[in-house]
Amino acid sequence: MTSGPPAPPAYASTSLANVLPAVARSIGSGRYAGVPDLGLAPARRAVVVLVDGLGDVLLRRRSGHAPFLRSHLGSALRLDCGFPSTTATSMGSFGTGLPPGQHGLVGYEVLDPDQDRVFNELSWENGPNPTAWQPLPTVFEQVATEGVGVTRIGPGFFDGSGLTTAALRGGRFQAARELDDRVVTAVTAVRSDPRALVYLYWGDLDKVGHVNGCGSWEWGDELESVDRALARLAASVPGDTAVHVTADHGMVDVPHLRRTDLAHEPVLLTGVRHVGGEPRSVQLYCEPGAAEDVLATWRTAMGRGAWVLGRDEAVRAGWFGEVADRVRPRIGDVVAMMRGEHAVVHTGRTRPELLRLIGLHGSVSVDERAVPLVSIGARDG
Template sequence: MTATQTAPDWSQGSLANVLPSVADRLGVSRYAGRDLFDLPAVPRTVVVLVDGLGHDLLLQRSGHAPFLRSHLASARRIPCGFPTTTATSMGTLGTGLLPGAHGLVGMQVLDPDTDRLVNELSWEDGPDPVRWQPHETVFEVLEDAGVAVTMVGPWYFKGSGLTTAALRGGGFRSGLSLDDRVDAVASAVRESHRSLVYLYWGEVDKVGHVHGCQSWQWGDEVESVDGALSRLAARVPDDTSIVITADHGMVDVPFESRIDLAHEPELMHGIRHLGGEPRCLQLYTETGERDAVAALWSSRLRGSATVRTREQLLDDGWFGAVRREVEPRIGDLVVMTEPSFAVVHSGLMRPEIVRLLGLHGSTSEAELAVPVIVVPPRRGA
């Protein structure tokens, strides 16, 4: 398994097409003809995003997921976008746009107005999320069209910077446990004859980060999710479809297969800000230092990573079409690592990040590919 060297053909379907496809089949005229997944025409849909449930991982370990496995034959395998990280993918899902348009282009990226890094996941001291991501979300369009929209997730998602940027619109219901959220979804979807309910579950990703996506703990968590989805399918109204997807996959990176920049000071020469994440660093260089940094990193990491300039990535289409104001948020250089490699900085990154075993962010198929699994309604609309 190696990292993909060319950007996917986004026009053939990606995470950006999931909610527009759902909206089309809910009868929203703004998205007429946008369904790429042959979804059933229904008045009610539940969209479930299981954080970290990559397509290839699910296929590899489908013995833990009998309910999902029963629908895999008709599932679609699509790229989530780039970088393969939660904040970016949430923007892609919620807006129906690729990262260059919605502007959430990594876990940590530069705010050119302040020359500070913005963590787009935590949004701590971040910019106005509506200014940062000004496009209407699909949820907002659905609401305007008379569709009742409800998001179900952890309480701290309500009103957060990332939620406001990527998934604003509709109501919100919180639930701590997976069973609590299933209950909330089942209740919300029944309250309107035309509805979309969005359910988020993050524990598969968390377990994969800590224990690795090849661990028994990861399999156990997938079993829990699979059982909950089976219960959900039995509880929604007969005219409701369920669409299950993910924001990225994951790979396990052994700790001996990493470079710690805290012990490689020469690699930090000429770097003003270290953004991105361990499998996809975004380097913001000092004036006049980009070419030297690129040459040094390319030599030092040969065979383990590819170093590309912002212009190369834009020309190759990795972010899709890029708004002018988004361009400087992307690193002057982006380090795209091979599947069994990562670059950390124990002096700058939080210790819990450095300790993670399962990682994502780069361009291997295991990280890029996510499923679109459709559970059809028990009867026609």
């Protein structure tokens, strides 16, 4: 008998979904006047930086590589990115200010019920129309209607991509490749409008963590580069501008010997129509009438390696927040949340470069779920 999973996210108060609404409130948005303010001081303009993979536990553990961020950790908040702790879901929560059960981006690989096939919400390859999949307005769209100059900065291939369109549409997009170029672009953008909300994304820390591990020296080196860039950004923005730094998830290093391989465990695929999710957070879509048997089989097989819930159980517990009717079928009939250093892979269906990854995320540990909100207030009152 295993203990139950930790408490689900507090989506309404202390989650990543609260960041952009709180920032919008801090710069005077009437649409978000009643949302939790997260303690953010008023400012005329704001830059929000999302560093992919910069978990709060990791930042504090490796803060020797980040003197600028470390100097602000005393006032920083620890937020919950939500479940699953994966980029596509977190971007939906961040961009809309809503929980996954409302915006509908409920995992890395999820079922499109209309097509009866699983697609990747990060790459969006062969995915549905993104605005039909996620029809609710984003925070960027909302504040742009109030006359705020909204600029989103990232790699060029993000512009018009499925995930960007679904989760982060609104305002204008400006492409910049290197981090230093994105900082310069952000400073120029925030100076170009007396009321501005600028969003800057950086993804290399996550990439380094996946390939080398979040405990590696390479991860520390990349954090040093990010920290220097953030210090330059904060020193370069106008005095009436606040800078806020957050992340979409954390990460854990998972030894390859701790991974269950579905290619060698055929019993775990009995009654399973589709496998979704990712190695740390598996979602199983079952054949009609098979869900209860699949749930029982996985609970027995996983033991202390995972918390295994049925869809109804996961929804009732609040892991996805309030779940809309259109979203419910996208959630797996069975949801497996990995514990400790465990993961589930399928060597017969997964590209070798993905199987080699060391750093993983998606589950419910504090290392994966906790993200920072580091705020550098406007210098001018």
